[in-house]
Amino acid sequence: MAGCGNDDDPKPVPDAGTGTLVFAANDTGILNLTYLLAQIQAALYQKVVTTPPADFTAADTAAFVDMRDHEVIYREFYKSVLGTSVYDNGLTTALEFNFTPYTLTTRKGVYEAARTLEDLAVGAYNGLGRRLANSSYLRLLLKITSVKARHAAFVRDQAEPNSFAGSDVITPTGNEAGLDTVKTPVEVAKLLAPLVPIVLVADNLMRL
Numbered sequence: 001m002a003g004c005g006n007d008d009d010p011k012p013v014p015d016a017g018t019g020t021l022v023f024a025a026n027d028t029g030i031l032n033l034t035y036l037l038a039q040i041q042a043a044l045y046q047k048v049v050t051t052p053p054a055d056f057t058a059a060d061t062a063a064f065v066d067m068r069d070h071e072v073i074y075r076e077f078y079k080s081v082l083g084t085s086v087y088d089n090g091l092t093t094a095l096e097f098n099f100t101p102y103t104l105t106t107r108k109g110v111y112e113a114a115r116t117l118e119d120l121a122v123g124a125y126n127g128l129g130r131r132l133a134n135s136s137y138l139r140l141l142l143k144i145t146s147v148k149a150r151h152a153a154f155v156r157d158q159a160e161p162n163s164f165a166g167s168d169v170i171t172p173t174g175n176e177a178g179l180d181t182v183k184t185p186v187e188v189a190k191l192l193a194p195l196v197p198i199v200l201v202a203d204n205l206m207r208l
Contacts, residue, residue: 021087023185025204027137030128032087033185033202034141035078037121040195042071043097044117048110055107060158067114067151074144081137097195111159118152119169120191123183131185131208149180 021036023029045068052061079086088095102116103109125145132138153164160166171179183191185205193200 020199020201022201023189023205025207027132027134028082028085029202029205030132030185030208031078031082031137032085033188033205034125034128034144035075035082035086036192036196036200037124037188038071038075038078039095040097040192041117041121042068042075044099044102044113045071047099048104048114051104053104053106053110056110057107060107060110063154063158064110064114067155070147070151077140095197098197099195101194108159111155114155115152115159118148118155120183120188121148122152122169123181124185124188126180126182127184127188128205131205133208 021032023033045064048056048064049061049068052064099113102113104113122145125141125148129138129141129145132141152169156166156169157164169181171177171181176182185202189200189202
């Protein structure tokens, strides 16, 4: 009967594999972006733990179990805080993230992938904190940022010894010289785009 309707231009309902995610210009938009980051990192680390590369050591696996557990905690925390405002509340199936840009069959490739995501997360949090209106959220994000920075330092040192404070992630000049780099929400969305099956639009967050 639905096929006999008189609507000449039906609007399909986006599912887990289609659609656009527009982050709102408020704390909800910010938390949805950090929620998405936590989802992606938890999924990657779970994939590594489930199918580790042949040259992974027991210590490597233990480290990824710890990082996975942290990301799961963050993911569930954001989901709880957002409630019905969580971006994937209406999806019938969870998003499937694309990790083909990374080489997950070798220890080196896994740590490089983790380095990319941890560096991105630290830069993202550095850029999002000042945009929060709720001071309680800000305090929590600052605590999580410190853990992510430790994750980043660890995986960077495993991927390349003594690179935990490399020139690619430290601001070289100006008032923020010596501090971690900052990424804007638009930069974060662009860098995440290859990993997600939906279009990410973070322009609204730039107005905060």
